[in-house]
Amino acid sequence: MKKYAVTATLAVALLSGFAVAGCGGGGGGSSSSSSSATQNTANDVPFIAKDDLQYIDALAPHHKIAIQEANLELQKGTRTEVKAIAQGIVDAQTQELNTMMAARKELTGQAEVPPPTPDPVTQADLASVQQATGAQTDSAFLEAMIPHHAGGITIDTRALPNLKRDDMRQLAIKSEVEQAREIGQMQALR
Numbered sequence: 001m002k003k004y005a006v007t008a009t010l011a012v013a014l015l016s017g018f019a020v021a022g023c024g025g026g027g028g029g030s031s032s033s034s035s036s037a038t039q040n041t042a043n044d045v046p047f048i049a050k051d052d053l054q055y056i057d058a059l060a061p062h063h064k065i066a067i068q069e070a071n072l073e074l075q076k077g078t079r080t081e082v083k084a085i086a087q088g089i090v091d092a093q094t095q096e097l098n099t100m101m102a103a104r105k106e107l108t109g110q111a112e113v114p115p116p117t118p119d120p121v122t123q124a125d126l127a128s129v130q131q132a133t134g135a136q137t138d139s140a141f142l143e144a145m146i147p148h149h150a151g152g153i154t155i156d157t158r159a160l161p162n163l164k165r166d167d168m169r170q171l172a173i174k175s176e177v178e179q180a181r182e183i184g185q186m187q188a189l190r
Helices: 002-016 052-076 080-108 120-131 135-162 166-189
Strands: none
Touching: 052 080, 052 120, 052 135, 052 166, 080 135, 080 166, 120 135, 135 166
16 A cells, blocks of 8 residues: 555656646636636646636546546456556546536536647547557556546646635545545556
8 A cells, every 4th residue: 555655646746747737628718717817728837726616627627538538448448457447537536527517507507617728648648548459458548547647636736725615625635635546556557
């Protein structure tokens, strides 16, 4: 267990520096945040969600990509232990998505998140998992999901000081912990 924690910590430290806005989320240019003076765009480096809505609008698309990749692993992968991680991602992040959509509906009257600015790296990672078959799917999933999770942790960590809603603060903390744990597990399975 210590090995996973140390590996995850190192992975996060190394990868989070490269993860600017998760999967290009960051609210894009179409965020409906409360004030244009505090609005971030995908061009802001680093992206930091300045309120609950920007956090939701950044993390929800990020989770949707993770769920897509995890479902591909479940459909086409061959390794039981990798599939178990993928199932955990689907279960946890689906629940977190539901929480975010309910909060967004309370904040704006709309549950749906504006489409994010496409991120070519995330799109290439998704394509590699889509195109892989059998054992290649397991490898492609692990290689894509480790930095993807690091990007999610980056979104959580940077947003946390600006989150006002208790449900969003709890979600950010839980998401950080789960994704760090999963990074450690995935590193061990490479």
